[in-house]
Amino acid sequence: MTQNNNPSPSANHFISVSEVQKRIIKDTEAIKGTEQIALRQALGRVLAKDIIATFDTPPCDNSGMDGYAFKRSDITDQPTLTLKIAGQSFAGHPYNGEISSGEAIRIMTGAQVPEGVDTVVMQEHTEVKGEDTVTITTIPKAFANVRKAGDDLKTGQTFLARGKKISPTDLAFLATQGIAEVRVSRKIRVAFFSTGDELRSIGESLGPGDIYDSNRYSLYGLLKNMDVEMIDMGVIPDDRQLIEEAFTTAGELADAVITSGGVSVGEADFVKETLEKLGQINFWKISMKPGKPLAFGTLGNSLFFGLPGNPVAVIATFYQFVQPALKRMKGQEIVLPLQIKAKTTELLKKRPGRTDFQRGILEQSDSGELTVRNAGMQASHVLTAMSQANCFIIIPAESGSIEVGEMVDVQPFEGLTS
DSSP states (O other), rough: OOOOOOOOOTTTTTOOOOHHHHHHHHOOOOOOOOOEEGGGGGGBBOOOOOOOOSOOOSSSOOOSSSSSEEEEGGGOSSSSSEEEEHHHHHEBOOSSSSSOOOOOEEEEETOOOTTTTTTEEGGGGGEETTTEEEEEEEEEOTTTEOOTTTSSBTTTTEEEOOTTOOOOOHHHHHHHOOEEEEEEEEOEEEEEEEEOTTOOTTTTTOOOTOEEEEHHHHHHHHHHTTTOOOEEEEEESOOOOHHHHHHHHHHHHSSEEEEEEOOTTOOHHHHHHHHHEHHHHHEEEEEESOEEEEEEEETTEEEEEOOOHHHHHHHHHHIIIIIIHHHHTTTSOOSSSSOOOEEEESSSOOOOEEEEEEEEEEEEESSEEEEEESSSSTTTHHHHHHOOOSEEEOOOOOOBBTTTEEEEEEEEEHHTTT
């Protein structure tokens, strides 16, 4: 699954966000295994093989308008054209006769255009006289309003590639080819748990110094959006034997293991010992705020991510490092978060040193310009701003504060979950 050949940096060395992303993506491979599923179950899944058109779409020439179909050879320099109505063609009920010069047929949108007929005039540009004569008052260009067979897909064309995450539009695309089932990558299994004596699960009473474990719930939501099979292993106390048992079990059950807490220097040393004993792990300090410490490697047959303990840092590091890797494991081709530009509407405070992923509110002005502002207090333990935000504002490591009116890089949360 991963070959962890990158040496760990020294204790005082910081690695950039982009470098860590490159290393993780490089060391991550798509999981083995596929399954054949019904089309309506395929939304959000990743194609395991190319989909090839078995016939032209549309399968025949058809009308793009309600109107009258005729031969372009009937078009003259005259301002109007009067034709005899020979019949009609409706969607699913084509006209089966032949059309002669000087004739037209009444035709509806999507209806098959008969052989030899190649131009359609919209009905708004016609006047019907009696039951069998139509006058075209605005002459269309030749071939107007005719959809040609194969305009969308041609037989033998690959129209959805392996690695494509299936969207609602893709469901429609597949349905146009009459495809009832598709082969997709199997769902990846992700085990996750939190570590710490101070953590309590919801429903338990809090003692002095205790806090409720929120990180498992953010991880649950983040993983739910990725449509994976989840194994929630709860809270593991700071006990060497329990930690080792949990890590061993997770490595046997899952394709990926995610933990929160216990990866900072001097924090629960036996966690680090256990990881080094059971797996191949890199411990990195990332030039990133929030989310400086990160562990990455393998644990048994699983990819392993040891995330920081602060709630916002868990979310930020998941989006930047875990989600791209899980996408790669699922077989997706595009894995890195979407990044766009927006104009600041207020001062964004920052000191040079680390890349700052501030929580922001991305908006569109009346003129269509994208603007961004701070969502509130930026401390890594404060979830309020994270809850109110709809994007990350990315301020480079070497940058100081960003003044009003400057352009900044933004990662919309909706784009992050695609």
